[in-house]
Amino acid sequence: MELIRKTTIQTPAKINLFIDILNRRTDGYHELRTDLLPVSLFDQITFSPPTHQQSELICNKDLGRAEENLVVKAIRGLETYSGKKLQLTVNLEKNIPTGGGLGGGSGNAAGTLVTLNRLFDLHLAKAELIMIASKIGADVPFFIQPKPSFAEGIGDILTASSKHEPLHLLLIYPGFPISTSVAYADCYISGKHTEITDYSWQHLKKLSPEINDFWTTLIDKFPVLKECRYYLLREGAAMAGLSGSGSTVYGIFPEEKSRDRCYAALSTIDDWRCFRCESLNSHAYL
Secondary structure, three states: EEEOOOOOEEEEEOOOOOEEEEEEEEOEEEEEEEEEEEEEEEEEEEEOOOOOOOOOOEEEOOOHHHHHHHHHHHHHOOOHHHHOOOOOOEEEEEEOOOOOOOOOHHHHHHHHHHHHHOOOOOOHHHHHHHHHHOOOOOOOHHHHHHOEEEEEEEOEEEHHHEOOOOEEEEEEEEEOOOHHHHHHHHHOOOOOOOOOOOHHHHHHHOOHHHOOOHHHHHHHOOOOOHHHHHHHHOOOEEEEEEOOOOOOOEEEEHHHHHHHHHHHHOOOOOEEEEEEEEEEHHHHHH
16 A cells, blocks of 8 residues: 655654652563653654655664664554555654653654554554554553543553643753663662642642652762753752653743743753753644
């Protein structure tokens, strides 16, 4: 099957305000409780008719072997499930840092599943897409229909949370990734049960970075994470902490102006990449 029309989508990042690590399972995975908030930092994917006899992935950055890319795994997953060969060219423009705890690759995979299901008229139900997504990665099901959610299990059991006013965020990627294997190598298993029911910045500013169980162990290995948080707070953030198990530190601001002043102050620091964004209550690929 060949793609007929060219289509471009944007796939969002996400942040986690809290992560509770409950225990380590016998299969090597960890039981988690966390929240997932989509944010307005995007990668862009363009799907075009094929130029060769097989699918081709073109990316603006070196992400290693194409077959290891989650976009390609999403295409292969659709082919396996539907029994149909999909021929197309995919141009992936990466803006979301890899290994930053922002779910960029997972969003790429989910956006690919949703979009190609429509473009190739596969007529797969949302539940079927989520099943395919779960085989690609724990965060991928969340991105099938990204909206504020709580996650349990290995992060794949989702419950929608209530809508809230957008959070004004500044994300700092300190110039290096943290792999999942490194983050989990000696992670702190707290067994705690964090509850966030109020996402107003007035409430969130009372929270500490320790609501993410990765924080304590990762700042020992990567002290610059603590430095990122210090500068965010110094420049006006109401609260700052670690997103996911990656290297990105987020700051929550009471208004856009204070966030933008912080961006101006910190975006010139060598090796740091700063991103201004807001939390999203929903995102549609098509």
